[in-house]
Amino acid sequence: MTSTSPKTPAPPKADAALVEKLAMANRILYNQGVVDGFGHISVRHDKSPDHFLLSRNRAPGLVTAEDILCLDMNGDLAEPSEHRSYLERFIHSEIYKARPDVMSVVHSHSQSVIPFGVTGQRLRPIFHMSGFLGSGSSLFEIRDGAGNTDMLIRDTYLGKALAQSLGASNCVLMRGHGSTTTGPSIEVVVYRAIYAEVNAKLQIQAAALGPINFLTEEEAALAAATTEAQVVRAWDLWRGIVQAAS
Numbered sequence: 001m002t003s004t005s006p007k008t009p010a011p012p013k014a015d016a017a018l019v020e021k022l023a024m025a026n027r028i029l030y031n032q033g034v035v036d037g038f039g040h041i042s043v044r045h046d047k048s049p050d051h052f053l054l055s056r057n058r059a060p061g062l063v064t065a066e067d068i069l070c071l072d073m074n075g076d077l078a079e080p081s082e083h084r085s086y087l088e089r090f091i092h093s094e095i096y097k098a099r100p101d102v103m104s105v106v107h108s109h110s111q112s113v114i115p116f117g118v119t120g121q122r123l124r125p126i127f128h129m130s131g132f133l134g135s136g137s138s139l140f141e142i143r144d145g146a147g148n149t150d151m152l153i154r155d156t157y158l159g160k161a162l163a164q165s166l167g168a169s170n171c172v173l174m175r176g177h178g179s180t181t182t183g184p185s186i187e188v189v190v191y192r193a194i195y196a197e198v199n200a201k202l203q204i205q206a207a208a209l210g211p212i213n214f215l216t217e218e219e220a221a222l223a224a225a226t227t228e229a230q231v232v233r234a235w236d237l238w239r240g241i242v243q244a245a246s
């Protein structure tokens with residue numbers, strides 16, 4: 001059980017502002033329609049790269065700073081708690097292990113992305129706002145390594161398989177389940193998760209009209225560098241909307 005016997009020494013307390021930002025990111029992702037009662041976002045611990053922060057098992061739209069737990073790379077709680085974390089916490093632990101560059105991870109079941117995973121299609125950058133998709137999303141097929149399952153990433157084995165499918169990309173589609181997006185900060189990964197959903201909608205619309213002229217890999221890289229350097233502008237707006245609604 002994850003609520004007892006921590007296996008890795010607990011790190012110092014995470015920066016309070018980071019914890020607050022992670023809680024806000026949960027509510028932004030709900031407000032923007034990326035997550036609903038399910039889905040989650042984590043951030044790597046600011047004082048220990050071998051730990052990360054994730055809410056207790058709670059709907060993202062309700063998460064506050066008090067709900068944030070610290071977990072280690074086994075997906076275990078760093079300190080005993082009366083709360084439990086999400087079943088799919090291994091998505092986060094295994095991606096942080098495999099990708100030292102990743103500082104924040106969003107897992108969602110956002111609806112427009114689902115048709116891509118089940119047809120084996122990649123999300124590809126259709127406009128400048130989704131340059132982070134680069135040469136396209138990765139695809140994870142859970143049946144390959146685990147046969148028939150409930151589709152959830154509920155252990156380290158499946159988390160590792162997902163991280164392998166993600167590879168060096170920023171977004172992996174999970175067939176019949178959802179997607180997972182990575183980034184170098186909370187602000188950027190929230191932006192990417194929102195625009196992965198927007199890109200999926202637009203890609204479906206464009207495909208109905210005819211062959212799509214996607215951004216080249218170089219255009220995608222140039223566009224991503226420009227838009228993601230200004231991501232705080234969008235973050236301030238999304239945060240303001242959440243604050244005004246509460």
Ligand SMILES: [Zn+2]
Nearest residue numbers: 088107177178
């Ligand atoms: Zn899920």
